[in-house]
Amino acid sequence: DAGVIQSPRHEVTEMGQEVTLRCKPISGHDYLFWYRQTMMRGLELLIYFNNNVPIDDSGMPEDRFSAKMPNASFSTLKIQPSEPRDSAVYFCASSLGGGRAYEQYFGPGTRLTVT
Amino acid sequence: AQKVTQAQTEISVVEKEDVTLDCVYETRDTTYYLFWYKQPPSGELVFLIRRNSFDEQNEISGRYSWNFQKSTSSFNFTITASQVVDSAVYFCALIPTGTASKLTFGTGTRLQVTL
Secondary structure, three states: OOOOEEEOOEEEEOOOOOEEEEEEOOOOOOEEEEEEEEOOOEEEEEEEEEOOEEEEOOOOOOOOEEEEEEEOOEEEEEEOOOOHHHOEEEEEEEEOOHHHOOOOEEOOOEEEEEO | OOEEEOOOOEEEEEOOOOEEEOOEEEOOOOOEEEEEEEEOOOOOOEEEEEEEOOOOOOEEEOOEEEEEEHHHOEEEEEEOOOOHHHOEEEEEEEEEOOOOOOOEEOOOEEEEEEO
């Protein structure tokens, strides 16, 4: 089975530009998570969805960040406008519901560089 | 709030040596899950193990073994006969049951295995 798919794998953009990161979770998984990894802050949960509904977005840094999940097989994380401090690796993860809700499987990540 | 501490920032061993990665956690929740993830140089996060706080049995999977001691709030990970392919950053993480969301990660331990 395919794992979590993220695109693009690398993104380089200029400050002020809009950036959209994409994620396809594992088929059948009810939960989808967006994380950010930086050297300074480690791995941080940004937002998560259950059955396509955003449940907790308290980790979203500011209004420049937004996430959507229009259907069970696709989610986006958008940054508009981007800033250099947004440079990080962004991971998407998914998990089953019920008792398996705690095993999160991560995608390969998108390395974002904002210049 | 939860906290996961991985005091060892970096460990270097020679191939075939055994190595133990330490993980100490803090939580007020009585039930929770503990995890180990591996992040190889390629960057993806690979799920290794999940352990329920009810189950203090040690687990062995090939060259990997995990020692969970609730009395000391520790969940240590041992690699026996290390190999160069084990070189990676290893993360310990915790999630309280009932919330399939806030996976709290430690800061990671970088393991370097040399010939």
